[in-house]
Amino acid sequence: MSVHIGAKKGDIAETILLPGDPLRAKWIAETYFDNPFCFNEIRGMYGYTGTYNGKRVSVMGTGMGVPSISIYANELITEYGVKNLIRVGSAGSYQADVKIRDVVLAMSASSTSGVNELRFGGADYAPTANFGLFIKAVEAARSKNIPIKAGNVLSSDEFYEDDKESFKKWSKFGVLCVEMEAAGLYTIAAKHRVNALAILTISDSLVSGESTTSKERETTFKHMIEVALELA
Ligand SMILES: O=P(O)(O)O[C@H]1O[C@H](CO)[C@@H](O)[C@H]1O
Numbered sequence: 001m002s003v004h005i006g007a008k009k010g011d012i013a014e015t016i017l018l019p020g021d022p023l024r025a026k027w028i029a030e031t032y033f034d035n036p037f038c039f040n041e042i043r044g045m046y047g048y049t050g051t052y053n054g055k056r057v058s059v060m061g062t063g064m065g066v067p068s069i070s071i072y073a074n075e076l077i078t079e080y081g082v083k084n085l086i087r088v089g090s091a092g093s094y095q096a097d098v099k100i101r102d103v104v105l106a107m108s109a110s111s112t113s114g115v116n117e118l119r120f121g122g123a124d125y126a127p128t129a130n131f132g133l134f135i136k137a138v139e140a141a142r143s144k145n146i147p148i149k150a151g152n153v154l155s156s157d158e159f160y161e162d163d164k165e166s167f168k169k170w171s172k173f174g175v176l177c178v179e180m181e182a183a184g185l186y187t188i189a190a191k192h193r194v195n196a197l198a199i200l201t202i203s204d205s206l207v208s209g210e211s212t213t214s215k216e217r218e219t220t221f222k223h224m225i226e227v228a229l230e231l232a
């Protein structure tokens with residue numbers, strides 16, 4: 001047991017899917033895993049391990065934002081030996097050609113979070129996806145005929161921005177979409193020399209103002225999760 005995860009050593013697989021929402025973690029385990037068991041309920045942050053196509057795999061919620069995912073990533077890696085950390089999250093589009101329901105692989109993650117500014121004394125660290133996981137995800141998506149987009153995303157500390165136009169400064173520089181955790185995950189994984197990738201599904205668009213319903217989100221999340229599960 002670690003500070004925030006109530007699992008025993010060996011309870012968690014080397015590959016874990018990490019949605020922000022703990023109820024999405026429960027849904028993934030119940031929908032896709034054979035013989036899932038729950039290894040964590042501390043703070044309601046459900047975590048499960050089971051098998052998918054015969055391979056052992058885990059899933060756990062991370063909560064929202066860089067500080068929250070950083071706590072869980074640290075403990076998963078240093079206390080439970082997790083090697084492949086795959087975020088599966090929702091994101092808001094910053095580009096007209098990144099549409100609702102599109103799946104985006106985050107090659108790199110810009111951020112408004114102060115964590116790396118503190119860590120690197122104001123210098124600019126570039127949180128980057130693991131190349132091996134990235135290539136495997138591209139291949140898995142192609143084999144399932146799931147279209148993907150890939151590029152830089154923004155991990156923001158703010159969900160509700162005061163300035164509704166501020167996304168334009170990022171979209172002008174090619175940032176595809178906004179979420180809240182990838183930069184933290186990539187940084188912690190790099191520090192510990194393990195592998196991380198964020199796979200995102202566009203749930204709303206800051207460009208068009210469109211948004212998906214909860215039901216639509218469930219169906220379209222399936223593509224992202226089916227790609228992520230192939231990385232186990
Ligand atoms: O769908 P999840 O994984 O929670 O991801 C996105 O949704 C949350 C905001 O609603 C933030 O965590 C953001 O990164």
Ligand SMILES: O=c1cc[nH]c(=O)[nH]1
Pocket residue numbers: 090091092093159178179180203204
């Ligand atoms: O962090 C997020 C996630 C989805 N949509 C957004 O606008 N922001």
